[in-house]
Amino acid sequence: MAEDRNTYTIREDGGVGTVKIADEVVAVIAGLAATEVKGVASLDGGIVNSMIARKGLKTLSRGVRVDVQDNLVTIDLKLNLEYGYSIPDVGTKVQEKVKSAIETMTGMQVTDVNVSVTDVVTGGDETEG
DSSP states (O other): OGGGSOEEEEEEETTTEEEEEEHHHHHHHHHHHHHTSTTEEEETTOOOGGGHHHHOGGGGGTTEEEEEETTEEEEEEEEEEETTSOHHHHHHHHHHHHHHHHHHHHOOEEEEEEEEEEEEEOTTOOOOO
């Protein structure tokens, strides 16, 4: 039920109204951005961008933890990377892409994007969560 979710006000304007966002939406944005980075095989929950249409966007929040305090966002991601890619390079690109996507789409400030690599996979090893 939508009322049970944590929501955050990202804009208040007395004349027009209020814009709120659920933490799950922030997690989906982070998950989408992370899986767009070359070298990321999937989120720890097993979802990859090609499976979104089949499984739905809500699945993208698996492997992503969001903490919002006073419109400051901390993201923790658990990722499976493709074999052969530099973990530090992919991690940095994921951090930059996730930070940019969340800040652009929500107007919230991202203070940390913490990346944990939980597995390395070779072609065909991706799980379907």
